[in-house]
Amino acid sequence: MPVARLLEDGRPVGYLMTRVRRHWDVLGPRRYCAFVNPRDVVQWYVTWDDPAVPAVFSDEVEPHDPLPPGENGWFDVRGRRLELRWLDDGALARRSLLDW
DSSP, X not given: OOEEXXXXXXXXXXXXXXXXXXXXXXXXXXXXXXXXXXXXXXEEEEEESSTTSOOEEEEEEOTTSSOOTTOOEEEEETTEEEEEEEOOGXXXXXXXXXXX
16 A cells, blocks of 8 residues: 655645555345455545544545556645655655554
């Protein structure tokens, strides 16, 4: 699960965490339901360094959308264009603190 540092005007403002989860559609009555049509869904979660700003979560990104780990670039969230820098595995400790 990749983790990136978000920067605005060169200063750190938060973290972006991404993961891929399997989604299943549920068909039929609750008692005898069937899980069908599996597909991978990319989820992302942004936490801000400022505790007064609420975190942002989305699972509406298609798997082919450009969030490739290892390629630094830009990420738009809530009208803010932020610079994206992917971190190494040391950042996994930050994500584990958030239990995500």
